């Protein structure tokens with residue numbers, strides 16, 4: 001399976017784009033979803049997080065307190081590195097395992113921190129969802145109701161827009177409406193099918 005690494009800053013529209021590909025029948029393997037599974041109660045990664053950050057990041061019923069952990073790591077780069085060292089290796093191993101099981105011509109690996117983790121070599125192509133930072137901030141504010149300071153900390157901890165675009169093989173420009181996004185996804189779908197040698201015959205061709 002041809003592996004397309006989908007990335008973009010927080011609030012750029014990755015999940016929305018991934019859903020549109022999924023609707024076209026493309027398998028989607030999502031790093032964030034795997035990360036959430038890895039920290040379920042009793043999993044080794046949760047124990048490692050508790051050992052590194054203390055019991056204050058664990059709720060009374062034994063779950064990860066995401067808000068506390070997030071406040072912790074986005075204010076402190078070394079804490080973030082510690083968390084990444086715990087989570088990234090098992091996330092990548094699981095993504096690899098799941099993509100080996102897929103039989104589709106191509107699949108999407110949603111990796112928000114693809115550039116930051118230098119994971120370009122783990123995928124065949126890098127697809128970047130791009131929009132101006134001001135629009136990212138507006139979307140996150142509306143979606144998550146996070147304080148402005150935390151949003152800015154998260155943005156500062158991520159690769160810049162220019163760094164992402166530099167690494168991109170393809171770019172989706174998400175400054176328009178959902179219909180614009182859909183059109184770009186449909187076009188890329190045809191492109192990736194062609195690239196993987198599974199072009200669909202064009203019904204309008206003579």
Ligand code: ADP
Pocket residue numbers: 008009010011012013014015016017139140143174175176177178181
């Ligand atoms: P990411 O996964 O990159 O953090 P999302 O796909 O969750 O971003 O998008 C962030 C928010 O913006 C979501 O609430 C989503 O519904 C909204 N959104 C994304 N793209 C558009 C768009 N083109 N038009 C309107 N709303 C959008």
